[in-house]
Amino acid sequence: MSDSVRRPAPVAGGEDEQWLAEVAREAGADAGGVPVELLGDYLRLLTDAAVTGRRPRRAELDAVGALGRRAAEQGISAGRAVRLYLSAARRVWRQLPHLDRSDDSEAVRAAADAVLHVVDTAVATLAEGYAVARRELVRREESLRRELVDDLLRGDSDLGGLVERAEPFGLDLARVHQVALAAPGRRLPDTDAAISALERVIFDRLGDRDVLVATKEGLLVVIAPADPVAADRGRGAGATGNLGALMHGELDRLVRGRPWQVAVGRPHPGVYGIARSYEEAREALTTARRLHSEASVIDAHDLLIYRVLLRDQPAMVDLVRAVLTPLAQARGGAEPLLDTLNEYFACGEVATEAARRLHVSVRTVTYRLARIRALSGYDPADARDRFTLHAAVLGARALDWPRRPLPA
Structure with a gap:
């Protein structure tokens, strides 16, 4: 049904429900296939506002906020959810023939004001509910990611459980990985900017699978696949330096935290290889500090002799x-x-x-x-x-x- 098709003025009964269902279907298609269930009673609020001027009650707006949270949980983008609501409002307004026939400009203006108030409050409430749910999802994901990183670096957790928990993060524990640690020159008050910067450059170079970026004991931790890095550099033992240089180059752009020092462990296969690479990176960072080294990138491979000497x-x-x-x-x-x-x-x-x-x-x-x-x-x-x-x-x-x- 096109926008130009005119429906009778909304009345109680099956015809009204059928008309609103058609509006919802077209709005959902216009928003890229968003489920029309996310509209809830929004269409009824629009028609009530146009006909009677009634404004939404608190409970009705709370229901819209819950729909926003549901959209976030279903992975629907905020833009598509808002477009669904705006498209539905436009279609409802254009298909109210009693307003089109009205000669009373004041009545039309009052109806428009009431409808716009519903659109304004409903969309704002939808976006607020969406944002709350996204923050909760992000916090939950960060918590799960931090716990996963801790268990991977410790290397003494249940192997089957680790494999299952790593899968949602796109981490294939059968591959060869390496661990890099970035230490700021001074304590960071907020690590979000550094994590975002690392994720952006590393995801761009290596892809978002098999890469984890987190924090541990004041250090930024990167778990990354070793083979693309080695292939990019074209070397064997020294290939770890490429990841370190990539990380340092991006972190050095940040105002806070400089000077950064990045230590990279050697590549190792499997779950326990991640823990081993982490221990090497941590030991390399400690050894470099003991040596008063000012090198920006430290390769654990280059410090093997010190491990032998200090045993x-x-x-x-x-x-x-x-x-x-x-x-x-x-x-x-x-x-x-x-x-x-x-x-x-x-x-x-x-x-x-x-x-x-x-x-x-x-x-x-x-x-x-x-x-x-x-x-x-x-x-x-x-x-x-x-x-x-x-x-x-x-x-x-x-x-x-x-x-x-x-x-x-």
């Missing part, structure tokens, strides 16, 4: 004490000599490059290397001594010596 801390303390503490006798203390060794080993034992990195002369570097040999008894140029010295330097950095005294 037996007493042995590492003994090594540092035996090999490096004699350097404290040098003028200026041990730290300049340790910095020289660190850069010397990092650049492949090339004195000129080490001097450039340290912003000193080559002669200063060679002098310091000679002092290290004289004080410690280990020669940095000797292949047999080089490994011992390098391991001791790495251990000293991990133990933050000489800034802090060695553990007893």
Whole structure:
């Protein structure tokens, strides 16, 4: 039935019900197939307002608010729900022939005012009910997501239950995943903006399946599939850095939280692989802080040597004490000599490059290397001594010596 078809003035009885049912059907189709049940008694409120000027009662508006909540729970967009109500109002108004025939402009104006009041209050109440339901759904989803993330990262929950709970979030636990942690430079008063920014850029790059973004203990947590990241970067072990760079690039745009530091665990398959990758990312973040590293992106793969060295801390303390503490006798203390060794080993034992990195002369570097040999008894140029010295330097950095005294 087109809008131009004229119906008799609304009267009580079956014909009136049939006319309103036809209006509801056309309005539902106009709104993209929205169920007409969401109109409730709205059409009757419109006709009553047009004919008698009656305004909606509180209970009738509460019913409209409940319909708004139902629309949200059914996944209908707010725009389509509002369009349903506006389309229905337009059709009802255009199909009231007694107003079309009326010569009383005041009566038409009064009817229009009454109908518009119903439309205004009903649509506002519908939108309010919709918003309340959406907030409740979001809070419930956030709570479920946070609980799921906690259980995934802990790795000791029921496997079957985890698989079932992960499915609504699009997480395939049979795939290879990796975990990244983002630590703000200062505490965030509100993490919503950071989470939204991460979701936007990560969903755009990796899709919204197999990705979870949440918070845990003041850190932003991202669980993401590892294979698209590795394919994008074209590398194996170092592929984790791409996710970290992606996250840091987006977070660094935010005013709050800078400077950010992102640690990325290695990719691992299965449910327990997620927990393992999380532990690696957390340990990498802790190790980087102990090393006073200012790197914006930390790859757990690059810090594996520190995990090995720190597994037996007493042995590492003994090594540092035996090999490096004699350097404290040098003028200026041990730290300049340790910095020289660190850069010397990092650049492949090339004195000129080490001097450039340290912003000193080559002669200063060679002098310091000679002092290290004289004080410690280990020669940095000797292949047999080089490994011992390098391991001791790495251990000293991990133990933050000489800034802090060695553990007893």
